[in-house]
Amino acid sequence: MITEAKRKAIKLFARGRDFYKKRDFQEALKYFSAAFKTDPTDEPSNVFIARCQEYIDNPPDEGWDGVYGMKSK
Amino acid sequence: MNKKKILIIDDEQINLDFFDVMLTRLGFVVLMAVDGEEGLEMIREHVPDLIILDNIMPRLTGWELTKMLKKDDAYSEYRDIPIIMFSAMDAVKDKIEGFELGIDDYIIKPFNFSEVLARIRAVLRNHELSRQVLLREKRLALTDSLNKSLIYFTEHLKTPVLGLVEASNALDTSDLKSVEKFKEQVMIEAEQTLAALGGLEDEVQKLQESDGSLRAAELSLGELEDRFREHFKELHENSGELK
Numbered sequence: 303m304i305t306e307a308k309r310k311a312i313k314l315f316a317r318g319r320d321f322y323k324k325r326d327f328q329e330a331l332k333y334f335s336a337a338f339k340t341d342p343t344d345e346p347s348n349v350f351i352a353r354c355q356e357y358i359d360n361p362p363d364e365g366w367d368g369v370y371g372m373k374s375k
Numbered sequence: 376m377n378k379k380k381i382l383i384i385d386d387e388q389i390n391l392d393f394f395d396v397m398l399t400r401l402g403f404v405v406l407m408a409v410d411g412e413e414g415l416e417m418i419r420e421h422v423p424d425l426i427i428l429d430n431i432m433p434r435l436t437g438w439e440l441t442k443m444l445k446k447d448d449a450y451s452e453y454r455d456i457p458i459i460m461f462s463a464m465d466a467v468k469d470k471i472e473g474f475e476l477g478i479d480d481y482i483i484k485p486f487n488f489s490e491v492l493a494r495i496r497a498v499l500r501n502h503e504l505s506r507q508v509l510l511r512e513k514r515l516a517l518t519d520s521l522n523k524s525l526i527y528f529t530e531h532l533k534t535p536v537l538g539l540v541e542a543s544n545a546l547d548t549s550d551l552k553s554v555e556k557f558k559e560q561v562m563i564e565a566e567q568t569l570a571a572l573g574g575l576e577d578e579v580q581k582l583q584e585s586d587g588s589l590r591a592a593e594l595s596l597g598e599l600e601d602r603f604r605e606h607f608k609e610l611h612e613n614s615g616e617l618k
Binding site: 304309312313315316319344345346349350368369 | 377452
């Protein structure tokens with residue numbers, strides 16, 4: 303069911319989420335990238351890599367609550 | 376206000392489509408997954424406010440997924456997301472097991488959509504109420520900590536000030552040496568008191584900041600009811616049956 307690689311990726315991903323919620327996108331990016339490297343089929347890691355990169359360039363507002371706001375649409 | 380995100384995990388596409396149409400119309404953001412594994416990925420990607428889960432599914436069953444979310448440390452971030460489980464089996468044992476695992480509600484198929492909506496509403500409201508209780512507890516703890524600091528400060532301020540009063544009463548102003556000594560004592564006490572006051576000020580400021588953000592997240596019970604009523608005002612127009 304859940305492969306060993308996936309399990310490792312999910313743990314790395316969870317560490318990344320901790321940093322992400324504290325707005326430390328640089329550190330979060332390291333963990334999401336490591337997770338995606340461990341399991342290249344792990345789409346959530348891929349999604350959060352992109353979100354980190356976007357937030358490093360354009361930091362979210364002060365009141366950001368960790369929820370990704372869709373800009374387009 | 377952010378729209379509530381509801382994730383539906385069901386291997387029957389017709390159920391997904393039905394929920395998608397109905398719940399979107401009621402103002403929810405609807406996320407969908409056709410099996411447990413895809414469901415887990417959606418949970419990690421979107422962190423939904425509620426999960427509606429079919430019990431019997433290929434790959435990862437509803438039970439297995441619930442167990443992982445509630446017990447596995449790698450998923451601890453998602454442990455508090457409320458879960459409503461669907462099942463075609465009306466077995467008491469299954470229901471009890473489900474509730475023991477930590478699900479919030481259990482619905483037997485075939486179901487009536489109005490009933491499902493009413494249950495979604497109840498689960499979301501209960502969850503919001505628990506969150507509000509936690510917020511208020513945090514605020515109480517903050518106030519408590521400030522009170523303790525104030526008591527500590529007043530207790531420790533009294534002795535040095537009384538000491539200064541005593542020294543000042545006993546002071547012989549014609550004796551330059553004792554005046555110098557007294558001045559030194561005043562300086563030392565003043566410095567210490569100012570340092571303590573500075574610390575207290577910092578604490579008050581920190582408390583006010585976190586208190587502000589806690590208050591901002593707080594809702595009155597009336598607001599809470601309005602919030603849920605808004606989602607369900609179309610309930611009667613949209614009621615229907617689903618297998």
